[in-house]
Structure formats: C-alpha cells, structure tokens
Amino acid sequence: MNNNVSHIYPTRWFWIALLVPVGILLSMTVQPLLALYAGERITLQTVPVDPRDLFYGDYVQLRFAIEEVDGSVVDKALVQKMVKNPEADRYPVYVSLRKNGQTAVVAHVSEKRPRTSLYLKGELMPIWQWENGQRRAKYAIDYQLDRYYVEEDSGLEWEKLARQGKVWADVKVKGGYGVMLELKPAQ
Template identity: 55%
Template sequence: MTNIPNRWFWIVLLIPVVSLVSMTVQPLLAFMSGERMTLKTIPVDPKDLFYGDYVRLKLEIEEVERSRFDPQLAQKAARHLPDPGIPVYVSLKPKGNHYIVDRVSEKKPPGGLYLKGTLQKSVFPFRDEEKYRVDYQLDRYYVEEGSGKKWEALAQNGGVLVEVKVKNGYGVIVGIEEDPGKS
C-alpha cells in the first residue's frame, strides 16, 4: 500500500519536467541536424531595451508579394485574413549569398528548404500594395555584451545576414554576420 502513494508522487513530479523538456525537442532538432541557410535583413528600429544586448531583426523574406502565393491562398488573402493569421509554408530558393521566397502555400512542400510561418494582414493596409507579412518567429538574436549597438546600427541599414538552421520548417538562428554587399 505504501508503494502506490510513492508512485503517484513520482508521476506528478515528472509530468511538468517531461512537458518542459518536450518543448526543447524541436529547436534542438533544428539546431543539431537542420540545413543551414542565410537570410537578408531589412532596416528596423528596435525600441525595447530591457532584454540586454540583442539585435531586433526584420527579415527580407517576411514581406511577401501576393504573386508568390498559391492560387487558393491568393484568393483567401484577397478576401480577408483572420486576426491570428493563416499557417503557411514558405518555400525558399537561393539567390546569391542568401535565400529568397519562392512560393507560399498552406500545404507542406514535398521537398526543398521551407519555413513554417503565419501569414498576417497586409504590410501596408492603407496603400494599394500586394505585400503581406509572414511571421517566422525569427526576429530577435542575442549578441555578446557590448556589441549590441554595432549590430543594431548595421541592422537598421539592412546590413546584417542571418544564418538559420531549418529542420521540417522550424528555423533557429545560429548566427549573424555583416552583409559584405552593404559595407
């Protein structure tokens, strides 16, 4: 009889531990065995200074023209996007020293490099432009203490390349470097 309460104690203790450890599986898989790619940034003005030295990144691939959408997604986006957005898969292709958007679809691509993201309302809702924002959750990178201002200045001019490892559409930033084309 004393064995049963002891067993329940360990089960109750392990449930939160297992759930916390399970949250790290996807990022670790992407980091350990993901395919490496480089992405370009565009200027951004970070305002939050409470997180230490970091660089706020706005990736070039976050702004996507509707012409890159699959036909069904283009129709859906033209009508109305729901507030939380639509889960999408963004296929990427190399262009020079970085990757650019090839296609955007609600269906997982059969192969190649792709990122999962959330398609959100138009980047310029008050203009008649065909650009939309895709959020990949790759917008912040912590840097060595004291180097934040340098990277922030480069990022504001779009002079930062971001190295990302991708596994099954999940991306993890593994590093940043100065864009030689912007120097």
C-alpha cells in the same frame, strides 16, 4: 511485540504526476534541438532595430527580407480564402525557401506543407493597399525569429550595419522550425 510499521512506497500515480511535467518540459526542447543539429543552414538578410532589454542586455530586433512577399509567390487558393474572409488577420502558412546566391529567398507560400526540406512555418498577414483604384495585397510573414541577443555595447554597431544593408543572419532550419545561430556582416 508486533511491529506494524508499514513502508510507504510511491504509487504509480505519484510517478505519473512527477514525470508528466518533466516530460512536457523535455518535449519543448525537441524541435529546437532537431533544427540545431540536423537542420540545413541558410543565411537571411536582415534589417534590425536595436533596443536594449533591461534584464537581458543588448539585442537586435530583426526584420528579414523574407518577411515581406509579393502576391506572385502566394498560393492562389490561399489568396481566394483571404479574399472571402477579409476579417481574419493571420493565416498559418509554410514558406518554401530556395537559395539565391549566398542568401535564401521565398519561393512559395502555401497552407500545405511543402515536399522540399527547406521551409519555415509562419503566419501570413495580408496588407491591403489601393493602387490605381484597385485593391492590391502585399503580405507580411511572421517567423518568430525577430530577436537576437548580442554582446554588451555592440548593438549600436549592428544597427548601423543593418541600416546600410550590411547584416546577414545565419539560421538552421529543420521541419519548418528555425534557430538563429549568428549575425554577420554581409559579404
């Protein structure tokens, strides 16, 4: 009796189709993990607003002091680019930070990656204002570090402290990527 039972083994394409999505998902964790384990710890001053998320609970909507910068720290070539192209509303930038006492502050904003290790990637948005008949720009920067979940029923306490300017956030920074570690009362 001839038994023509063939065994079906997974092909190379099966393994590729299986491993590609897994590889993509794993690659999304590399940058946050690098920042968390090998990043430099900095402290940022915050000004939060406290909403409540139905699914996640209390969180503090954060606004950092480094999110608004004066034109004196923005690269001149980038300023010229914005003046020539006023329709664009966001520009990808690298923000060099320096420690100033216990917190970090903006040292320089540029489209070029800095040589220093302490920097964040962000999106620069010009805010045009008129002063004494002249157009002047202030700049806002979005770092995607604006939400931090806190213990249930503690959000209002953090909001109260923030309105008094008494909240700092510890952030780990590596390769332009920041990971929020904790909120703490200002010292």
